[in-house]
Amino acid sequence: MSKSMIIKKEVTFNATPKSVWNLISNPKMTTQYMFGCEVLSDWKIGNQIIWKGVTEDGKEIIYVKGVITDVIQGEKLSFTMFDPNIGIKDIPENYVNLTYKLTPLEKGTKLTIIQGDFSGAENAEKRFKESQGGWDMVIPLMKKLIETSNDQYKSNVKN
Template identity: 40%
Template sequence: MQKQSIKQQIDLPATIAKSWRLLTESVYTKQYMFNCEVKSTWAMGSSVIWQGNYQGYEAYQKGNVLAIEPGRSLKYSTFDPNFGLEDVPENYIHVSYHLKEKEGFTELTIINETFDGNKERLAHIRQGWEMVMAEMKKIMEAEKS
């Protein structure tokens, strides 16, 4: 398996506690993650389900919590069966969130790892997360005002 990763960073105008809720509560994820709600207990090994409807497309992704330090970091796997890929480990994406409190904001680092060697898929993921991060920032700015 050839591991590839992208690392992206954004400063959110919010506390770590608020930023953590943004990442883990479906009331927020639905606003920035292409109308998908996340469902999980956020316990180590628990399932992570993303569900929603985006522009007529029925979205569904599944995975598991791989590592968690509430309020600090989270790593989960995710697989979208709608892309026609086989449900095998190398087709799962690993997503990591790392939060660091700065003065007046939270630095959020997001790392996406793929294992299938597909550079086009990685470019698609990068583009999607750029859109997601812009929406995250807008949500936190609106809540701050």
Template identity: 40%
Template sequence: MENLVVKNNIIINAPAAAVWDALINPEQTKKYMFGCKTVSDWKVGSPLLWSAMYEGKETVFVKGTIVDIVQQKLLKYTVIDPNATMADIPENYLNVTYELSGPDGEVNLTVTQDGFEGAADGEKRYQDVYNNGDGWNPILVQIKAVAESGA
């Protein structure tokens, strides 16, 4: 399998602090990540959970670990669906990286997802994320709206 990477970016007309808040604030992430809030202490090596109320109880839909974090610049974490049938082993986790660059007030937010090649169901998971070329674009549009509304 060739190197499978999904990479998208968007320009957000807001301060880096507002973009960063949209990425890590649980009340903000619920607005664009299918109702899921983030649960983490945002330190390297710490767990990151994406959870939401489902059928009357708090349910984790995605989990992972913070790999790297530089406030208002970089957020990299691993992800896996804990409800999937694949084994919960490091090889089956994918990587998600958010990079913020450019002048404050005109942030270029790039998101990259990779690690599909060695993961269980890698090709299918890639196709699900790639989404006929849209990739992360629908979510980036929503992140932009959240960050710009708070700017």
């Protein structure tokens, strides 16, 4: 029996759920923390989601594609995901799920990120480790971006 390969990360932001939702769903925000990729979707269940970026030589590329599986505006977003550039078959078994869950707190919002299960996918161990490392780089950028945005908002409100 293979072991489960699910990534679970939790991060608390000093921000409203609306601000955190904007962070994960606004292409202008995602390009600032997700390796230059903008997330594009109409956010309807069953429809496509893509992460589009630009290569070093200036060509547009889709780095990740998938399908929206669940949306509760401002609370939860789930989708399948697959990198069409890693040389494995584009079949359902090679897609993994990603869920963002937002929980309002007394002061801030907790974002829970659950990605996987990689165990049934091709190159599972490698993809699992790379995704863990990716989140370790991305989460601090997300935190810095949202806190900077909040500081700018607060100073504009005071003026």
